[in-house]
Every structure is written in C-alpha cells, then in structure tokens.
Amino acid sequence: METIFFKQLTAINPAPDVEWVLVVKQAASGNIVVSLLYKDGACGDKAAKVIPPLVFSASPEKIDDCFFTDITTAMGTTVAIINSMGQYQKQQEKAKQGGQGEKSKSSNADKPKAEVVDKYAAAMLKADELEAQGKFRDAWMKVPSAQEFPEHAETIRARKAALSAQFDNGLFSTI
Structure with a gap:
C-alpha cells in the first residue's frame, strides 16, 4: 500500500522550528476525530499558545477528501499570525532597548x-525654607522634577501635593 500523506504534509513546508502535533481518535459512530496543532518554537510570544488546534470530525473518506486542502488554508493563516507575533515581539524588544539607551543618555547616570x-x-x-516663610507656590516651584530624580519620584509627588494643598485657590488670589 503506497501513501502520499507525508509527501503532502512536507509540501506544506513548515519552518525548521515548527512542530506539528497530529492526534487521530476513533469515534463511536465510525467517524474519526483528527486534531492538528501547529507550534512554532521560534515565536516567543505567549499569545501563540492561545491558537487552538484545527479539528476535523467526520468519516475517514470525507477527511481524506478535504484534509490537505483545509489544513493548507487554515495553517497558512495560522503561520501568518504566528510570524506576525514573532516579528512584533522582535520590534518590541528593539524599541525597548532603544528606549533604554535614550533614557540612560538623558538621565543622571553620567553625573557623579x-x-x-x-x-x-x-x-x-x-x-523647605520657602515653605517655612509661607511661600507655598515658590516652594512648589523649587521641588525638583520626578523625571529628573526617578528614585525619589514618590517623595517628590507627595511633597508637591502637600504644597499645592496650601495654595490659596480663591478667585482673586495672588500668584
């Protein structure tokens, strides 16, 4: 008995890191259930694990007639989605590294x-001195930026909030 199943399967041409999990079960009604799961080891995106397997449930003859046509169509879409996820993840890492490079250039890392x-x-x-003199707006202006000192960000935000609570918010208040 000669079969061309594996020739047709390799003709779909998966990438080297791709794994296909094929499960075939006999159903009680004489039908079979065929499940095909596509796994791409090169794609590190966790969302790729959410893609469900392709499942056929029919008579062996009917699955013989449509199996390769259907998996070629469905797997083509799945491959495109996973490749897109992998490309997106690579671009995200690249942007993250670029952002960290810019951040280190503009931060206080180069200062002692x-x-x-x-x-x-x-x-x-x-x-503190301006606050003691009752000059809350001036004191608020002298509190450094949280972006300039990210290690003190919470303290800076709290200090600015406390000072701004002291402002006279009347309609004719002086600046």
Whole structure:
C-alpha cells in the first residue's frame, strides 16, 4: 500500500522550528476525530499558545477528501499570525532597548552620584525654607522634577501635593 500523506504534509513546508502535533481518535459512530496543532518554537510570544488546534470530525473518506486542502488554508493563516507575533515581539524588544539607551543618555547616570544627591537635597532644602516663610507656590516651584530624580519620584509627588494643598485657590488670589 503506497501513501502520499507525508509527501503532502512536507509540501506544506513548515519552518525548521515548527512542530506539528497530529492526534487521530476513533469515534463511536465510525467517524474519526483528527486534531492538528501547529507550534512554532521560534515565536516567543505567549499569545501563540492561545491558537487552538484545527479539528476535523467526520468519516475517514470525507477527511481524506478535504484534509490537505483545509489544513493548507487554515495553517497558512495560522503561520501568518504566528510570524506576525514573532516579528512584533522582535520590534518590541528593539524599541525597548532603544528606549533604554535614550533614557540612560538623558538621565543622571553620567553625573557623579554625590552631585545628583546634593542637587536633590539642595532643591528640597530650598523648598523647605520657602515653605517655612509661607511661600507655598515658590516652594512648589523649587521641588525638583520626578523625571529628573526617578528614585525619589514618590517623595517628590507627595511633597508637591502637600504644597499645592496650601495654595490659596480663591478667585482673586495672588500668584
């Protein structure tokens, strides 16, 4: 008995990292259930695991008639989706690395640590002095930016919120 099943299967030409899981079960009614799952090891996107297997449930003759036509169509779509996921993930990693490079250029990483701490402490000290004088808006302006000192972001936000609560929000308040 000669069969061309595997020749037709390899003609679909999956990539080298692709794994096909084929399960065939005999149903009680004389039909068979064929499940085909496409797994691409090169795609690291977890969403690819959500793609369900292709399932056929019919008589062996009917599955013989349509199996390769249907899997070629369905798997072509699945392959395109998984390739798109993989490409998206690569671009996301590239953007992440580029963003980290830009962030390190613009951050205080190139300044000595003592200078950064001194600048932060000096700004906060000046804000304390202005607050003690009742100049809440000026003090708020002297509190450094959370972007400039991300390690103190929570403290900076809390300090600015406390100072802004002291503002006179009347209609004719002075600036």
